[in-house]
Amino acid sequence: MGKTPxxxxxxxxxxxxxxxxxxxQARNALSRLLKVPVRISAPxxxxxxxxxxxxxxxxxxxxxIGVLVPFQGDMEGNALLLFPEEGIRELEGMLxxxxxxxxxxxxxxAFAEIGNILSGxxxxxxxxxxxxxxxxLPPILVQDMAGAIxxxxxxxxxxxxxxxxxxVFNLTDPEGANLVxxxxxxxxxxxxxxxxxxxxxxxxx
Amino acid sequence: xxxxxxxxxxxxxxEPPHKLVxxxxxxxxxxxxxxxxxxxxxxxxxxxPLTYSDEKNEMxxxxxxxxVAVMVDQMEIREIEPSQLVxxxxxxxxxxxxxxxxxxRRIGARNILAARKVLDSFGIxxxxxxxxxxxxxxxxxxxxxxxxxxxxxxxGVKEL
Numbered sequence: 001m002g003k004t005p006x007x008x009x010x011x012x013x014x015x016x017x018x019x020x021x022x023x024x025q026a027r028n029a030l031s032r033l034l035k036v037p038v039r040i041s042a043p044x045x046x047x048x049x050x051x052x053x054x055x056x057x058x059x060x061x062x063x064x065i066g067v068l069v070p071f072q073g074d075m076e077g078n079a080l081l082l083f084p085e086e087g088i089r090e091l092e093g094m095l096x097x098x099x100x101x102x103x104x105x106x107x108x109x110a111f112a113e114i115g116n117i118l119s120g121x122x123x124x125x126x127x128x129x130x131x132x133x134x135x136x137l138p139p140i141l142v143q144d145m146a147g148a149i150x151x152x153x154x155x156x157x158x159x160x161x162x163x164x165x166x167x168v169f170n171l172t173d174p175e176g177a178n179l180v181x182x183x184x185x186x187x188x189x190x191x192x193x194x195x196x197x198x199x200x201x202x203x204x205x
Numbered sequence: 206x207x208x209x210x211x212x213x214x215x216x217x218x219x220e221p222p223h224k225l226v227x228x229x230x231x232x233x234x235x236x237x238x239x240x241x242x243x244x245x246x247x248x249x250x251x252x253x254p255l256t257y258s259d260e261k262n263e264m265x266x267x268x269x270x271x272x273v274a275v276m277v278d279q280m281e282i283r284e285i286e287p288s289q290l291v292x293x294x295x296x297x298x299x300x301x302x303x304x305x306x307x308x309x310r311r312i313g314a315r316n317i318l319a320a321r322k323v324l325d326s327f328g329i330x331x332x333x334x335x336x337x338x339x340x341x342x343x344x345x346x347x348x349x350x351x352x353x354x355x356x357x358x359x360x361g362v363k364e365l
Contacts, residue, residue: 050252050264051212060228061343063358068301140301145358147229148341152300154213155232155252155312162264
């Protein structure tokens with residue numbers, strides 16, 4: 001996968017450091033909700049060409065649930081929580097009982113709530129570290145092919161540039177099954193906020 | 206036979222026995238051009254309606270206008286005129302069902318409109334379409350037959 005580095009190596013490391021802290025808090029929040037230890041992958045921070053973006057995820061034709069959380073304030077952008085097919089089954093079992101069978105509205109609201117908790121935690125940590133205001137807007141939930149959900153999200157950012165800086169990490173269950181793929185696209189001002197948060201973190205301010 | 210994947214903001218040309226495939230179209234639109242006489246085709250996976258600035262556009266497949274123009278150029282190199290081509294399009298869904306208030310709001314509808322207008326400006330006849338709605342689509346375009354198959358998760362497969 002070709003990636004064109006727009007951020008320097010030091011900047012990527014700084015953004016990853018902040019993302020790791022925020023993602024770990026999100027992992028804790030999900031562990032508490034599910035009452036099982038949730039694992040987290042090392043966050044990937046990269047500038048990715050639009051045409052290469054969906055290939056990062058695989059399974060583009062498979063059913064998924066996406067929770068898109070737009071955010072505003074000193075940083076504008078979108079967070080997407082993508083629940084892959086295996087994650088949907090696992091989470092339904094944990095949240096709604098072993099059969100996972102329940103009213104569609106109830107199961108979707110459960111995923112929206114997880115999306116809210118994860119994105120809210122991520123943004124709160126970032127806001128605290130950077131001492132800037134970041135406010136999440138109500139989540140938008142969609143059930144469809146994973147590729148189509150990613151495609152629709154990219155159309156929002158596509159007008160900005162031919163590449164997007166993405167922060168991606170996975171949350172898995174104790175056996176390694178993928179529960180959630182978190183994709184943060186911070187937008188044009190967002191990376192500066194991450195860098196500021198990293199700077200404050202390192203200087204102890 | 207092989208499947209040639211047309212990624213977001215990309216376009217590809219193909220001859221038999223190949224098939225061109227665009228996975229997971231949300232608000233994006235797949236625009237396929239086909240010559241029945243020459244048995245060749247091309248397909249773009251556009252994500253935005255029109256080139257928006259005078260800056261050099263390096264991703265010709267990203268916009269409806271630049272994508273159709275470059276695919277027509279490719280056909281003309283093979284001495285196929287736009288009047289010999291037909292088009293089929295799919296996609297342009299409103300995946301977030303009107304809830305999204307950002308810059309990308311109603312982008313699917315704008316992509317559909319732009320695709321139709323640009324094809325018309327080249328005199329290319331639009332012979333089939335499966336557009337709009339709120340569902341994602343995967344498209345498979347068989348160059349051998351010109352068959353354009355559109356798959357959705359809930360609606361099964363349509364042959365256009």
